[in-house]
Amino acid sequence: LRIAAHPRLYDALSEPPMLNGAQCAACGHVSFPPVLLGCEICGATGDELAPTALAAAGQVHSLAEVYVHPSAAELPFTVAEIVLDAGPLIRAMLDPQSDSVQIGDRVVGAWQVTGIDGSGSAVVEPVFVAEMASNTAGPSSDSPTGGQR
């Protein structure tokens, strides 16, 4: 069994990871973290705002190496700003193994176990890894496999 470190933000039982966003029925705006009080764009409230699951997949917008953090288990780690396919720009950790990710790359979510709770369940957080080459859909401008970059 998996338990979310931040249950409001994602569903730990989804595979692959899905993020808990909210979509505005009036203007279509998608927010993450989920904004259910009022749409950031058009101000719609209440029933217009519906929780929606967002695929943890998108494109790297920026990268920042973090060398000092009060509660990090491993340093340094890399925080990426990622534009989700669903629209929102989110901030998330990259998988520590995934140090070849560059700005503009496609990334997808994967579960990282950050601890074990009192009942033996794995506590997980989504981290982002480079999208597998087998999954080459999308308007990427990459050169063909084996080509020079």
Ligand SMILES: [Zn+2]
């Ligand atoms: Zn709206």
